[in-house]
Amino acid sequence: MGDMNFQGNFKRVGSFDTSELKRLVLGLTQEHWLADDTRQKRYEVHKDTQFIGLAYDEDFRHTHPTRRPALDLFGPAIQSLLAQIAEFYETHPETFAKFQKPVRGYFIRISLAKLVAGGKISIHQDKNFSLTHSHRVHLPIVTNPDCWFYVGKERMNMKEGEIWEINNRRMHYVANHGDEDRVHLILDWVFPWEPCCCADKVHPGEPCTPKACADSVVLRIPCDCHPEEADVPLPV
């Protein structure tokens, strides 16, 4: 996979028929969406978002995710999606090249994220151990032609059913200029002990751990692993 900070902004993982998922999402009420508002209250960048965790922990742990009640509702509709994404990563030639053997991974977080009509997620880089050591995958379920995802210098209008990994180590930004709320399923895929891009520089010969990577995950040590593409876009 290269690594989580891969050479590029967006990586196409595949496609998925979202019709059943969309039916379930459109059946959710405001009560469902507002039941857990910790995330939008705690993080300024998430103030225009609403969020439902299927597998989610507020401490952003990196192993042993907690299954949430919403997984009972959405599980059957995403089972084959999970298998498809797992297969993409586990059978990718770069995975064998990197680990020199077959490796099994797991999803550490799965959640539904709504970005309200007219809303934005202001520019940021993901900065915690688990987010910088997992592959962040987006599947649009409800979107519109005026919803833009910016990563690095690139912007994309992701279409319903397209599965994309985004390089969350780069500056990113989302703007929904449409009249409808946007809903994505977001999945974080982990290969146990996959080193982050800065590993060789920051702790050569040692595996990544929250302690070993403490300075690099919060960018106290700047990440210049792909300097040619590190330029920050101007939010539009």
Ligand SMILES: [Zn+2]
């Ligand atoms: Zn690391």
Ligand SMILES: [Zn+2]
């Ligand atoms: Zn790096």
